[in-house]
Amino acid sequence: MTVTTAADDLRSLAAREERGGRLSTAAILIGPATIFVTVSLLIPILILLRYSLNQFAPGTLMVEALTPENYILFFTDPYYTEALYRTLRVAAIVTVCCLVLGIPLAYRLARTQSRFKNVLLILLVLPLFVGNAVRAAGWMTVFGNKGFLNVTLQSVGLTSEPIVFMYTEFAVIVGILAINLPYVVLTLQSVIEGIDRNVEEAAFNLGAGPLRMARRVLLPLALPGLAAGAIFCFILSMNAYATPVLLGGPQFVMMAPLVYVQFAAKSNWPFGSAVSLILMMTTLILTAAANLLVQRRYRN
Amino acid sequence: MSKRTGSIVNRRVVFKGAAALVATGASFPFAAKAQAPRKRIVLATWGGDYAKLLTKHVSTPVLAPRGWEVANDEAVVAQRKAKTLAEKRLPTGSSDVQALTATDVAEMAASDTLEKLDLSKLKNAKNIIKTFSIADSPLFSPHIYSGQVVLYNPKLIKDVPTGMDSLWDSKNQGKVGIVDIQHVYTTMGAALVGGGKTGDFEVAKKSLLELKKLRPRIYPSNEALAQALQTEEVGLCIMWKARAAQWQDAGANILTVAPKEGLIAYVSGFCIPKNAPNREGAYAFLDAALEPSVQEGFAADMGYNPVVANAKLPADRKARIGFTPDEEKLLVNPDLDFIAKRAAELKDFWDKEFKRA
Numbered sequence: 001m002t003v004t005t006a007a008d009d010l011r012s013l014a015a016r017e018e019r020g021g022r023l024s025t026a027a028i029l030i031g032p033a034t035i036f037v038t039v040s041l042l043i044p045i046l047i048l049l050r051y052s053l054n055q056f057a058p059g060t061l062m063v064e065a066l067t068p069e070n071y072i073l074f075f076t077d078p079y080y081t082e083a084l085y086r087t088l089r090v091a092a093i094v095t096v097c098c099l100v101l102g103i104p105l106a107y108r109l110a111r112t113q114s115r116f117k118n119v120l121l122i123l124l125v126l127p128l129f130v131g132n133a134v135r136a137a138g139w140m141t142v143f144g145n146k147g148f149l150n151v152t153l154q155s156v157g158l159t160s161e162p163i164v165f166m167y168t169e170f171a172v173i174v175g176i177l178a179i180n181l182p183y184v185v186l187t188l189q190s191v192i193e194g195i196d197r198n199v200e201e202a203a204f205n206l207g208a209g210p211l212r213m214a215r216r217v218l219l220p221l222a223l224p225g226l227a228a229g230a231i232f233c234f235i236l237s238m239n240a241y242a243t244p245v246l247l248g249g250p251q252f253v254m255m256a257p258l259v260y261v262q263f264a265a266k267s268n269w270p271f272g273s274a275v276s277l278i279l280m281m282t283t284l285i286l287t288a289a290a291n292l293l294v295q296r297r298y299r300n
Numbered sequence: 301m302s303k304r305t306g307s308i309v310n311r312r313v314v315f316k317g318a319a320a321l322v323a324t325g326a327s328f329p330f331a332a333k334a335q336a337p338r339k340r341i342v343l344a345t346w347g348g349d350y351a352k353l354l355t356k357h358v359s360t361p362v363l364a365p366r367g368w369e370v371a372n373d374e375a376v377v378a379q380r381k382a383k384t385l386a387e388k389r390l391p392t393g394s395s396d397v398q399a400l401t402a403t404d405v406a407e408m409a410a411s412d413t414l415e416k417l418d419l420s421k422l423k424n425a426k427n428i429i430k431t432f433s434i435a436d437s438p439l440f441s442p443h444i445y446s447g448q449v450v451l452y453n454p455k456l457i458k459d460v461p462t463g464m465d466s467l468w469d470s471k472n473q474g475k476v477g478i479v480d481i482q483h484v485y486t487t488m489g490a491a492l493v494g495g496g497k498t499g500d501f502e503v504a505k506k507s508l509l510e511l512k513k514l515r516p517r518i519y520p521s522n523e524a525l526a527q528a529l530q531t532e533e534v535g536l537c538i539m540w541k542a543r544a545a546q547w548q549d550a551g552a553n554i555l556t557v558a559p560k561e562g563l564i565a566y567v568s569g570f571c572i573p574k575n576a577p578n579r580e581g582a583y584a585f586l587d588a589a590l591e592p593s594v595q596e597g598f599a600a601d602m603g604y605n606p607v608v609a610n611a612k613l614p615a616d617r618k619a620r621i622g623f624t625p626d627e628e629k630l631l632v633n634p635d636l637d638f639i640a641k642r643a644a645e646l647k648d649f650w651d652k653e654f655k656r657a
Contacts, residue, residue, distance in 0.1 A: 058644045059410030061385050079652045146531045250480035250518045251655050261651075265378040266644055267385055 045280070052273035061269045070274035080258070080275070084282065087255040090169065090244075091237035094176045098184040098233045099226065101177075106188035107218070111197070121189075124182050136175055136246035143171050143247070167249030175243035180236050184229040191225025192218070220298075227294040231287050238283045255279040340369050341581035344383075345399035347374035349602060354399075354589075357597035362588040368581060377404055384573055388413050393575035396582040402567040403484050405440045406636035407643045414439040415572040421583045424590035427608040431565075431631065440569050441586040444595070444604035446542035447563035447623060447631060448485055449556040456535030463560040464493050464538055468511055476516040477525050477534035483650040484643070485564055488634055489538055492561035499635025501642060508654045518655060529554060540566050545603030545621050558623065562632035567607070 052070055054062040074080045109120060127135070142148045143165035150162040165171050195218065203213040219226070241256040248254065255275065262272030341363070345351050351374050359370035373395055375383075380398060387393040388411065400408065408414055416438045419425040428442060450461045456475050457466075467476045478486060487508065488498040496503030517534055519525040526547055528534045544556045570589060572582040588594065595606035599613050603621045606613070613622070623631070639646075 056644075058641075059407075059412075061382075061388075077652075079656065144527075144531065145533045245520070250520050251657050253651075264376075264382050266647055267382050268644070 045277075048273040048276055051269055052271075052277055054270040054273075056268045056270050061267060070271045071278070073271065074274055074278055079253075083253045083255055083258050084278070086169075086253065087238055087279075088282070088286075090173060090176065090240075090254065091234050093173055094180060094237040095230050095234045097173070097177050098180050099230055102181055102184040102188055102229065103226075106185045107192055109185065109189045110192035121186075124185055127178065128182055132179055132240075132242040133246065135179065136243050139171065139175050139178075139247055140166065166247065167252060169248070169252065171247040172240075172244050172252060172254075175247045176237050176240050179240075179243065180233045183236065184233050187229035187232060188222065188225055191222050191228075194225075195221050223294060223298050227291060231290060234290075235283055235287060238279065339367050339581070340371060341397065341578060341585050342371050342373055342395045343397045343399065343585060344373045344375070344380050344395035345397075346377065347372075350399070353598060353601055356601075357594045358585070358588050358591075362591055362594060363584065366584065366588075368584055370585065377401070381408060384408070384413050385411055387573070387575065390575055392577045393573045394577075395573060396576040396578045397585045398571045398573060399443075399568065400440070400571055402437075402440065402442075402565075402569070402636065403634055403639050405437060405569075405571060406634075406640040408571070409437075409439055410640050413573055415574045415576065415579075417441060417572065417586075418583075422587045422590065424587050424608060427590065427592075427610045429607055429609055431628075439571055441571075441590070442567050442569040442607040443589050444542075444569075444598050444602070445565055445567045445607055446540040446604050446621070447558070447565055447627075448489060448538050449541045449544060449563065450559050451529075451537050451539045451544050451554055451556050453529060453532065453535035453552075453554055455553060456532060461536070461557050461559075463557075464489050465561070467516065467536060467538065468493060468507070468514070470514060472536050473514045475535045476511075476514065477528055477537040478511075478516045478518045479522055479525050479537070479539075480518055480520050480655070481522070482538075483647065484639060485566070485634070486538065487646055487650065488564055489559075489561070492559075492564070492632070497635060498562075498564060498632060499638030501638065501646065505649060505653070508649075512654055526552070541623075542566075542603035542605075542621060548620075549603075558627040558630055560630075563623065563627060563630040564632050564634060568604075569607075 051062060053066050053068070055065040055067060055069065057063045109117070109124070112120070114120070130138075140147070144150070145162040145164070145166070147165070149165060150159070153159040153163065199217055199221070200213055203217045208216065239256050240254065241260065244252060244254040245257050248257075256279070259272055259275050259279065262268045262275055266272075343354065343359075345354060351372050355370070355372065359368075363370055373380075377400065380395075381400075381404065384393065384395070384398060398414075405414070417440070419441075422441065425441070431445075450464055450466060452461055452466075454460075457472060459466075459471070466472060487501070487504045490507035490511065491498055491500045491504035494500070494503035494507035517528065519528060522539070522543060525534070525537060525539070526543075529537070529547065530552055538559075539556075541556055544554060547554060570586050572579065572586070576582050590608050592606075592608060592611040595608055595611035596613060598604050599606055599611070599617060599621060605622055
């Protein structure tokens with residue numbers, strides 16, 4: 001009995017030491033990342049929060065204060081609320097389009113047995129090698145009054161006068177869509193690859209057509225991946241800067257360019273900080289809500 | 301034994317390597333920096349042609365032979381103004397010279413970030429033409445000037461415009477272009493069209509809202525407008541005569557008219573931030589920019605007029621970029637006091653009322 005107790009004590013000690021060792025290893029591994037995130041993200045956010053409660057005085061960056069006036073101004077001035085709604089609308093449209101276009105493409109890529117699969121993947125990633133501003137400049141040559149699109153439409157006789165594509169919401173949506181689509185396809189492709197092909201075969205054997213199989217089998221299984229891709233796309237769209245500026249023009253105001261204007265053009269740091277935090281919080285709340293919704297649905 | 305020998309060899313290698321590195325100074329940038337002579341001027345300026353021409357006409361031919369090295373810090377003016385404001389509390393800022401327009405200086409004057417210039421340190425200051433009130437500003441050394449003219453494409457605009465009011469003429473609806481970043485000067489132009497002075501903001505607001513009804517096309521930059529003129533998307537705008545000369549040189553089918561309401565002067569120049577690390581260098585730059593050769597170079601390459609009396613231009617160039625005695629009578633200075641006090645309000649109106657679809 002005594003021997004057994006001693007052996008148990010030793011085992012328990014060894015287990016505790018092992019746990020302690022695992023904990024210290026884990027601390028070493030996650031420590032640098034945690035410190036980096038704290039320093040590079042949380043501290044600037046706290047600084048922004050403090051700045052957003054200051055007052056703006058022309059000629060100075062800000063006057064120390066503790067006032068909610070910047071937030072009140074944002075939510076009471078239709079110019080700013082319209083910018084927020086516009087940003088949400090563009091982000092939602094881009095996300096839906098990315099999913100609609102991305103799912104078939106990702107499925108094809110995931111299931112293909114072609115020896116050119118790697119080439120196809122590289123082709124998909126290739127546009128990401130070009131910066132957003134450069135890509136927007138490329139779209140400008142397509143959308144201009146004498147750009148590729150208008151010249152083509154006129155030369156085939158579909159239009160007689162140039163259609164205004166530049167500086168429209170359509171141009172911005174197409175521009176952001178082209179940037180985000182590869183990210184969404186890559187996310188979905190890796191998720192679909194993880195789903196056993198036999199599950200699909202089983203659905204077909206039981207008489208389901210391709211659409212029914214997708215609706216009843218593939219999409220529910222891929223739901224967490226779909227949510228991840230959609231959230232990723234939504235966040236990127238909410239924070240888009242170069243594309244709305246270059247393709248949307250001076251009259252199309254989205255949130256990220258609005259932040260820049262407040263900081264750089266008006267030197268109004270308190271209001272710029274408030275706009276930044278509103279953008280961040282809106283994105284965070286919507287993302288968390290979507291995640292929660294998907295998790296609940298997935299459990300069901 | 302072998303272990304001991306190995307240890308000695310390693311130490312030797314380390315000592316030799318360290319000595320070599322210290323000797324060359326190549327691997328220790330701070331040491332290298334400490335040894336370098338302090339003859340560096342940091343010039344904060346717009347990028348593009350202006351920065352290139354400053355290097356071509358000022359930094360390389362004038363300052364380099366005098367032992368100065370100029371490093372360009374290129375950014376749009378809004379960013380540079382914000383940076384200067386942010387650095388206000390620092391004992392040493394990051395730039396020695398800031399390239400600004402007269403209206404930018406008016407805005408910056410209120411922030412107490414710019415040094416009051418000692419013009420006795422500029423041997424070329426005595427040649428500055430006293431046409432512009434800004435030339436007397438204690439914060440600003442002028443460099444180049446032009447005037448805001450009416451620019452039109454004769455193919456699209458059949459009736460030759462006589463003033464800026466042609467932009468408000470419904471006959472020209474759909475052919476008018478406006479540049480977003482020119483909001484200050486466009487607002488002042490609108491004030492003149494409405495019968496006021498450049499600082500009559502209420503008159504300007506009313507005029508701009510009238511113009512908005514004609515739905516002019518608004519472009520983000522001068523370059524975007526130039527492209528729209530080239531493709532004949534628009535054919536009428538207000539612009540600096542210098543820009544018009546550049547675009548004419550590039551083959552654009554455009555002509556200019558000095559507006560009857562007034563030629564608003566555009567003056568660009570240099571300031572020294574109060575916390576500039578190299579004041580001696582800054583003054584050397586300001587003086588070099590006033591050299592006749594520099595002024596003549598900018599007139600030839602960029603279409604801006606000299607601000608010094610001793611610069612000589614060929615007659616044909618002077619006719620292209622300059623103004624006749626009658627036109628000079630139309631020159632109007634921007635209301636700098638108005639800009640200093642109401643720049644933020646003006647930008648708000650422009651964004652929220654005029655630009656808003």
